[in-house]
Amino acid sequence: MRKLFFGCAVLAACASTPMAACGGSPVEPTRSSQGPTPSLPLPSSNPESPIPNPGPSAVRLNDDFGGRQLYPSDNWWNQEITNAPVDAQSSAYIDFIGRTRAAHPDFGPPPYGIPFVGVGGTEARTPVAFVDYGDESDAGFRGEAGYPIPDAAKTQPNFIEGSVPGGGSDGDRHLLIVDRDKWALYELFAARWNASRQRWEAGSGAVFDLSSNARRPEGWTSADAAGLAILPGLVRYDETMRGPIRHALRATVRRTNNYVWPASHRAGSTAGALPMGARLRLKASKDLSRYPQYIQNIFRAMQTYGLIVADNGSDMYVTGAMDARWNNSELNPAFSSLTAGDFDVIRLGWR
Numbered sequence: 001m002r003k004l005f006f007g008c009a010v011l012a013a014c015a016s017t018p019m020a021a022c023g024g025s026p027v028e029p030t031r032s033s034q035g036p037t038p039s040l041p042l043p044s045s046n047p048e049s050p051i052p053n054p055g056p057s058a059v060r061l062n063d064d065f066g067g068r069q070l071y072p073s074d075n076w077w078n079q080e081i082t083n084a085p086v087d088a089q090s091s092a093y094i095d096f097i098g099r100t101r102a103a104h105p106d107f108g109p110p111p112y113g114i115p116f117v118g119v120g121g122t123e124a125r126t127p128v129a130f131v132d133y134g135d136e137s138d139a140g141f142r143g144e145a146g147y148p149i150p151d152a153a154k155t156q157p158n159f160i161e162g163s164v165p166g167g168g169s170d171g172d173r174h175l176l177i178v179d180r181d182k183w184a185l186y187e188l189f190a191a192r193w194n195a196s197r198q199r200w201e202a203g204s205g206a207v208f209d210l211s212s213n214a215r216r217p218e219g220w221t222s223a224d225a226a227g228l229a230i231l232p233g234l235v236r237y238d239e240t241m242r243g244p245i246r247h248a249l250r251a252t253v254r255r256t257n258n259y260v261w262p263a264s265h266r267a268g269s270t271a272g273a274l275p276m277g278a279r280l281r282l283k284a285s286k287d288l289s290r291y292p293q294y295i296q297n298i299f300r301a302m303q304t305y306g307l308i309v310a311d312n313g314s315d316m317y318v319t320g321a322m323d324a325r326w327n328n329s330e331l332n333p334a335f336s337s338l339t340a341g342d343f344d345v346i347r348l349g350w351r
Contacts (some may be wrong), residue, residue, distance in 0.1 A: 004157035019120055037195075059150045061158060062323050063118025064238040065180060069246065075213050076262040077247045078233040079214035081306050081346055083279035093228060096272045097253060097315050099341035105331045106252070106313075107235060107320025111163035114174050115322045116231050121181030126200055128188065131317055133204035134333050136220045141179075145167065147186045148177055148296045149200060154193045158322065167192035174223055175202075176231045183210045187223035216264040224250075226310040227264030233308060235320030248279065249320075252313030260349040264342040267312055279306040279344040279350070295334045316340055 071077055087093070103255065107113030112246040125146030141143050153159035153166070160167040161174040167190075175191040176186070190203030192318040206222035208229045210216075216227040224230050233250030263277030282302035291299065307318060318335065320326075 010157050010323045027032065027105050029171060040284070044156045045222075057120035057122050057130075058118075059152065060118045060323060061115060062124075062237065062238075063116070063178065063180070065118060065178065066226065067239070070185070070210055071213065071247075072213055075232075076351065077229075077303070077308070079248070079351070080304055081248075081350070082281060082304055084279075084281070084346040084350050087172070087347045092272065093173035093278070093345045094340050094343065095273050096136050096255075097340040099314045101340045101341060102317060102336040103316040103338040103340075104314070105235070105320060105326075105328065105335045106317040107322060108328045108331070109324045110158050110322055112328075113320050113326075114161045114176065114230065114234060115158050115163075116234070117150060117159060118178045119148045119150060120182050121179055123179070124148065126207055128191075129194075129199050129201045131201050132190070133221055137202075137205045138207040141184045141186070141209070142181065145189065145202070147205065147207075148179055149175065150177075152193075160191055163322070166195070175313070176223075176232060178210070178231070184208065184280075185210055185229055185231055189223040207269035212225065212347055215262060218264055221265040225256075225267035225312060226259060226263060226308075228262065228308070228310050230319075233310065235298055235318065235324050237321060237323040239299050243294070243297035244283070244304075247301070247317050248305040248308045249298075249301060250287050250310045251280065251307035251319065252311045252315070252317045253309055254312065254315050256309065256312055258323075261351060262308075263310070274309050275348065276309055276311075277317070279311045279346050280309070281306040281346055282338070282343055286338070289340070292330060293329065299334075299338070307343070 069078065101142040124316065125140060125144060126149045127146050150159065155163050155165050157163040159175065162168060162171045165175045169192065173191050174190060175188040177186040185208040188205045191248050192201050194201050204217065204221055204223055216222055221227050230250060232247055235249055239245055253274055255273040256266070256268040257273040258274050259266040259276035261277060266276055281300060284303055288296045289301050
């Protein structure tokens with residue numbers, strides 16, 4: 001089986017400093033403009049900021065989808081694990097990570113985090129040339145070829161991870177798009193607009209029917225190393241403020257070993273490391289009362305739905321959406337108060 005390594009390079013600087021080299025938020029972030037779509041006023045203390053539903057054909061960054069849940073309620077991302085059994089090797093896995101390893105919010109205002117966009121069903125489908133993993137990539141959805149990439153993504157920031165117009169050439173460059181009408185999720189890895197060839201290119205791409213629990217074929221990747229969808233595991237601003245968060249959160253660790261359900265793809269074989277698809281659960285004994293309510297919502301999701309290991313990167317980095325409204329002066333110290341020792345690994349492959 002082919003190995004595929006996505007995510008941040010595991011560098012010493014990346015492991016020790018929560019900076020943009022890993023796509024994470026800076027220790028002292030500076031708020032940026034939301035960019036290509038009209039941005040909402042930036043709150044001083046992160047109050048709930050409802051976003052009106054866009055028109056049927058509108059292109060909307062950080063679309064809340066009217067509060068609609070991604071995937072059916074019995075999907076693995078939406079599965080409660082409060083009473084799931086602890087894996088027999090949980091303690092050893094936590095030791096491998098390092099019990100004192102602090103968590104970190106891998107998101108914030110641009111350019112930190114992974115952006116996503118909602119479009120209408122009439123958005124033009126554009127072919128994508130897959131330059132690395134075309135044999136494990138999807139050409140389109142239900143026989144309709146192409147991806148509904150907004151034309152603005154070629155020239156405007158904040159559509160593609162890294163915030164470079166057209167994607168640039170560095171980093172993971174994830175591009176996540178939801179067709180609100182077809183309820184389909186399109187995800188690309190290493191996306192870029194090749195102006196000289198007048199085409200969109202990507203390392204790999206996957207399309208997910210958000211009304212289905214279908215997995216990727218065994219051994220296949222997606223736009224993520226584990227073969228899972230990315231967007232359903234992101235910490236997203238609107239649902240965080242609204243609360244509660246009703247799904248698991250995407251997380252990375254520095255090394256992995258094979259994969260377990262619900263993952264379909266491996267990206268490492270390091271003995272003693274967690275597999276892709278492993279799920280960590282914040283211990284119920286962790287007192288959350290001292291945190292702001294919206295951060296309690298995030299941490300309570302870790303207790304109820306857990307973290308799913310989906311990529312190789314920095315240990316205990318939790319992935320979220322890029323959004324100008326995040327306040328990392330609150331998020332960073334709150335996350336750093338959680339350590340790997342505050343988590344259990346639930347039984348591998350439990351469902």
